[in-house]
Amino acid sequence: MNGLPTAKLATFLVAGWLAQALASTDPDIDAGVAAYEAEDFETALERFDAAKERLGERPEVGFDRGLALLRLEKFDEARRAFERASEAEDDALRASAFYELGNLDFDAESYEPAVQRYIDALKANPLHANAKWNLELALQKKKKEQEEQEEEDEKEDGEEDEKEDGEE
Numbered sequence: 001m002n003g004l005p006t007a008k009l010a011t012f013l014v015a016g017w018l019a020q021a022l023a024s025t026d027p028d029i030d031a032g033v034a035a036y037e038a039e040d041f042e043t044a045l046e047r048f049d050a051a052k053e054r055l056g057e058r059p060e061v062g063f064d065r066g067l068a069l070l071r072l073e074k075f076d077e078a079r080r081a082f083e084r085a086s087e088a089e090d091d092a093l094r095a096s097a098f099y100e101l102g103n104l105d106f107d108a109e110s111y112e113p114a115v116q117r118y119i120d121a122l123k124a125n126p127l128h129a130n131a132k133w134n135l136e137l138a139l140q141k142k143k144k145e146q147e148e149q150e151e152e153d154e155k156e157d158g159e160e161d162e163k164e165d166g167e168e
Contacts, residue, residue: 026051032064036071044068059088063097070100079104086120095125102134111142 032047045068052061066081082104085097102117118135121128 026055029064036068041068041071045072057084059085059093063093066100075104091124095121095128095131098124099128099131106134106138111138111145114138115142
């Protein structure tokens with residue numbers, strides 16, 4: 001996974017705006033968002049971590065941290081941050097956290113979990129257009145993966161039948 005696709009960058013910027021709107025009363029969060037927007041992701045993460053130390057495990061801080069961690073390609077840590085954010089009471093934040101978790105699963109070619117995460121995003125926010133789009137993509141990938149597995153299974157079954165016929 002080298003870098004992030006351009007479409008995801010736009011999503012991250014929108015999601016960053018959402019997190020800023022939800023948590024912009026803190027100077028560390030404001031500084032983190034500014035650093036993120038300037039593409040200084042290390043500094044952004046430092047500022048979000050400082051906010052986390054003072055404010056505790058707030059979902060919006062977890063979401064901000066997840067965005068910075070994602071851009072730093074620290075995917076496991078980003079996943080944990082988004083999982084925390086997915087516990088938010090705010091539907092928009094929860095939907096965005098599930099969406100990002102779905103993207104992590106999708107990028108890892110784990111389509112079944114990605115499908116579920118996108119569905120969770122849509123349950124929190126039925127109008128989440130990117131979740132709808134990515135759900136369709138994940139369903140297509142999952143179907144293709146299942147078809148390929150079935151073909152592989154049939155091929156293996158055919159080879160076993162040939163071996164058995166040759167042994168008789």
